[in-house]
Amino acid sequence: MTSTPYDVAIVGAGPAGATCAWYLAKQDVRVLLLDKAKFPRDKFCGDAVIPRAQRHLERMGVLQQMIEAGECLFTTSGGFVSPSGIECLSDSTENPKGTPLSVKRIIMDERIVRAAQLAGADLVEEAAVDKVRFDDRSGTWTAEAGSRRFTARTLVLADGAHSKLARSLGIVQGSPSAICSRSFIEGGTHAFETDGICYMERALLPGYAAIFRHPNDELNFCTYIIPGGKAVPSDLKAMHHDLLDKNAVLRRHLGSGYEIEPMKGAWLRLGGVPKSYADHLLIIGDAAGHIDPLTGEGIQFAMEGAEKAAETLIEAFRVGRFDEQFLSAYQDKWHKEFGHKFGLAEKASQLMARYPELVDSMAKVANERDDEFFFAWADIMMGEAPWSAFLRPKLAIPMAAAAIRELWAQRFSPLRRRIAASGA
Numbered sequence: 425m426t427s428t429p430y431d432v433a434i435v436g437a438g439p440a441g442a443t444c445a446w447y448l449a450k451q452d453v454r455v456l457l458l459d460k461a462k463f464p465r466d467k468f469c470g471d472a473v474i475p476r477a478q479r480h481l482e483r484m485g486v487l488q489q490m491i492e493a494g495e496c497l498f499t500t501s502g503g504f505v506s507p508s509g510i511e512c513l514s515d516s517t518e519n520p521k522g523t524p525l526s527v528k529r530i531i532m533d534e535r536i537v538r539a540a541q542l543a544g545a546d547l548v549e550e551a552a553v554d555k556v557r558f559d560d561r562s563g564t565w566t567a568e569a570g571s572r573r574f575t576a577r578t579l580v581l582a583d584g585a586h587s588k589l590a591r592s593l594g595i596v597q598g599s600p601s602a603i604c605s606r607s608f609i610e611g612g613t614h615a616f617e618t619d620g621i622c623y624m625e626r627a628l629l630p631g632y633a634a635i636f637r638h639p640n641d642e643l644n645f646c647t648y649i650i651p652g653g654k655a656v657p658s659d660l661k662a663m664h665h666d667l668l669d670k671n672a673v674l675r676r677h678l679g680s681g682y683e684i685e686p687m688k689g690a691w692l693r694l695g696g697v698p699k700s701y702a703d704h705l706l707i708i709g710d711a712a713g714h715i716d717p718l719t720g721e722g723i724q725f726a727m728e729g730a731e732k733a734a735e736t737l738i739e740a741f742r743v744g745r746f747d748e749q750f751l752s753a754y755q756d757k758w759h760k761e762f763g764h765k766f767g768l769a770e771k772a773s774q775l776m777a778r779y780p781e782l783v784d785s786m787a788k789v790a791n792e793r794d795d796e797f798f799f800a801w802a803d804i805m806m807g808e809a810p811w812s813a814f815l816r817p818k819l820a821i822p823m824a825a826a827a828i829r830e831l832w833a834q835r836f837s838p839l840r841r842r843i844a845a846s847g848a
């Protein structure tokens with residue numbers, strides 16, 4: 425309990441909340457970070473952290489700490505397996521734009537929280553906020569966690585995909601629509617040879633399964649169910665186990681006799697919410713739907729959105745304006761930074777679900793080309809290059825040609841033969 429209101433209270437100390445706290449505290453803003461958990465705390469995740477997120481980790485000093493302690497692994501080999509089982513694997517050591525790294529969330533999230541504390545943020549753990557309310561007269565928010573009360577002039581909600589608090593205020597609507605599983609596979613018990621592979625299983629598209637290796641040889645196996653395909657969230661358990669039991673390439677990659685923990689799962693709110701601000705209030709991270717509708721990844725957007733929220737609040741304190749109209753600048757900022765891509769990503773995911781042959785064609789064309797082609801494609805997927813880079817002739821021409829060939833071979837040619845046979 426505090427008598428003087430904080431400048432900012434942040435509910436949720438995941439990558440979004442803790443990063444926002446770090447950026448604010450660095451600018452001498454009085455910030456309070458509340459979380460219902462006690463750190464270190466686990467978070468079900470695929471543990472893949474792409475370069476866009478690594479930049480924030482580096483600024484906070486967290487990346488250097490994790491590298492020094494041997495807690496993360498840069499995935500320098502891997503790729504994807506297409507619906508027809510074509511393996512498209514590459515060595516990405518030479519990619520100038522960098523590669524994803526894998527790190528357990530129980531480690532990374534605690535390190536970010538500690539960085540925020542070191543920067544000056546106050547942390548209160550085991551504070552499950554069940555209610556937030558705004559007092560017009562004093563212009564402050566109160567966050568209630570059981571019998572405890574925390575007050576602040578502005579409130580940032582970073583409470584994850586369910587977004588319970590923003591939903592209770594009527595700002596965010598509806599439940600999250602995507603879901604993902606996670607199981608760790610014991611190091612030394614499997615035959616997996618690369619660092620990270622996505623398995624584009626036909627029945628799962630536009631979702632997919634992924635494996636990322638940790639520095640201790642443990643593997644993280646995840647199955648994403650993303651709307652737009654045949655699989656629905658209630659299929660999660662069946663899809664997770666079916667893939668392990670029946671996907672021939674995955675079985676070969678893992679070998680037999682590996683030890684895997686029971687499946688866990690958690691929700692994903694995709695594509696960005698239409699409104700992420702109100703008077704004296706911002707919503708960030710999964711709570712604001714800052715997850716890519718194509719890949720299901722969100723750590724980088726949690727951090728980028730957190731930085732944009734901090735910038736907006738610092739400006740709000742400078743000019744003394746906390747009204748909804750002023751804070752709407754935050755929505756524009758995150759939309760410009762990454763949200764504008766969500767619509768296209770959703771369309772791409774629907775296209776993939778409808779025409780799995782396109783993923784086969786991608787694998788074939790990437791296998792025929794050099795590393796440069798693979799890197800150019802990977803950079804777009806990691807958000808290092810804009811989607812418009814797909815229109816560059818070097819990518820567009822071979823990809824279009826391969827797509828036509830594959831659609832013809834898998835879809836139209838058998839149909840033509842069937843029609844011809846039925847007419848004969």
Ligand SMILES: Cc1cc2nc3c(=O)[nH]c(=O)nc-3n(C[C@H](O)[C@H](O)[C@H](O)COP(=O)(O)OP(=O)(O)OC[C@H]3O[C@@H](n4cnc5c(N)ncnc54)[C@H](O)[C@@H]3O)c2cc1C
Pocket residue numbers: 435436437438439440441458459460461467468469470471472473474551552553554582583584585588603604605606646689690691692708709710711714715720721722723724726
């Ligand atoms: C299975 C799975 C796999 C994924 N794989 C990847 C991946 O490989 N790469 C990637 O980039 N993204 C991945 N994501 C998405 C990624 O995990 C999220 O985008 C990221 O965690 C968002 O961070 P956040 O801080 O917004 O939310 P969270 O990390 O969920 O943190 C929310 C925090 O709020 C706290 N909290 C919640 N309610 C309250 C409350 N009432 N009071 C106080 N505290 C509260 C929680 O304890 C938690 O610490 C995956 C997600 C799932 C579910």
